[in-house]
Structures are given as structure tokens and as C-alpha cells.
Amino acid sequence: MKTMADAFHHTLKDVYYAENAIVKAMPKMIEAAPDGEIKTALKDHLKETKEQVGILKEVFATIGETAEGEKCDAIEGLIKEAEGIIDEAEGKALGACLIGAAQAIEHYEIARYGTLRQWAKELKNAEGHDLLSRILDMEKAANAKLTGIAVGKN
């Protein structure tokens, strides 16, 4: 990677891999969720994540590329952490820790989409910028919803 365009393409592959990994990992988190409110929030987010995979395909198209993923160590670690919680926690701790793990994943995505959107701006890729803004807004809303559940529960 040398140019900003290289960085953009590389990081796009990174988040594409990450979103697909989340789609695979979430059913286990949904199954483990100890109550209906958390289950519903995670189910809604799974649906949104699938939608985001579709939007990312459109972002790839803005740079004339086909969507493909590249292994992202960060999301692998975040998902491993969430799965560890399912094995280690129960009762009230399980619900609270699951929300916490989901928020850590959200924040990772917020960081990456914030970066990508800024790069799209520099690269004068207005369509990419708008598509990434849409995903960023979805991630921020999902995180706020999880905070609401966490605060309500505590």
C-alpha cells in the first residue's frame, strides 16, 4: 500500500471481511442472549449487518472493484472475545457482558467507517462517502440502542 487509494481499497476489504464474520458469529450470540430485549436488539443488528454487506458492495463498485474480503485480525479477536463470554458467563453477567462485547464490535466498526468516510472525501469519491455515511449512522444508532439497554438494565 502506497497511496490513499490503496489504503481505501485495503481497508474496505478489511471491513467487508469483518461484516461477513459478524453475520456468521451473531446467531451464536443471539442464541446465548439470556433475555428477549437483548435477543431482539442483536437480531435487529444481524439484519442490519446483512444490509451493510450489500451497501459495501456498492462502495466497492464506486472504485471499480468487486467486493472481496481480506482477513481482519481485529474482528477475529473481537469475535473470539464475545464467544469466550458465552462460555464463561451466565445469568446477569452473561447479558451485561454480551451487550459489552457487541458494543466493542460496534465501536470497532464506527472507527473503521469514520476513517473510510474521511478517506472517501479526500479521494473525491462522493458516492462512496455517502454510502459509508449511511453505514456509519446505522452503526452509531445500533451502539446507542445497546447503551440504552445497558443503562436500563443497570
Place this chain on the structure above:
Amino acid sequence: MKTMADAFHHTLKDVYYAENAIVKAMPKMIEAAPDGEIKTALKDHLKETKEQVGILKEVFATIGETAEGEKCDAIEGLIKEAEGIIDEAEGKALGACLIGAAQAIEHYEIARYGTLRQWAKELKNAEGHDLLSRILDMEKAANAKLTGIAVGKN
């Protein structure tokens, strides 16, 4: 883990491990930083991270525990991602990607401290809540500083 107190202690060990891992990883990122502004921001953050390790010891003390870390898969993944960038990127892409990786780490910490602070409130641990608020504010300020550099550079 069954209770909120268990979850709090476990996650505190998690972030203590994470902050110590960041202290170890940052010198390599600082060395790789291609320009003075990024280097200075990362150096400042290393100094702050060391301070946060000290504050975390005080948080452990509020629950009558001695500070100890527990392997945190998420931070391992985030650091692996940052190190990958050092190997793969150069020039303008290196600077931009390093800031992006540092912001992903910041966001992970913002998520974890937000969760821990909320739990401290539920556990009626006022001192822990205040100490964690101090760290959370530092993390948010560090992230805003990195955004400033990223936006200025683009």
C-alpha cells in the same frame, strides 16, 4: 462469571491486560510513524496509557483486588492489525493507516470503559466510577486528536 461484580472484575482484568499490551506495542508504531505530527500524537498517547495503567490499579483497589491482567483476544487482534500495517504500508498510506489503527484501538477502549463505568454505577462504586470517567475522557480526547490529524492530513 455470574454477578455484575464478577463481570466488572473480569473486564477490569481484560482492560488492564489491554493497556499493558498497548504500552508494549506502541514504540514500534511510534518508530514506524512517517511524520513528526503522528509520532508526537502517538508518543503523547503512550505516556497517557502508562498513566491509565496506574489509574486502573486504583480501580482494582476500590474492589479490594490487586491489579492483574487476563489475556484479551480483542486487543491482541487490534495490535496484530496495527503491526500488519507497519509491514504492508508505506508513504502516505502508512501514516493514514497508522492513525486509523490507533483510532480503532481508541474506540475499543472507549467501548470498554463506557461499559465498565456503567457497571461501576450499578455496583454503587462511586470512586471506581470517577476513576473510570477520568480514563474514558482521556481516551475520547486522544481519539479526537487523532481525528484532527487525520482530517488535517486529508
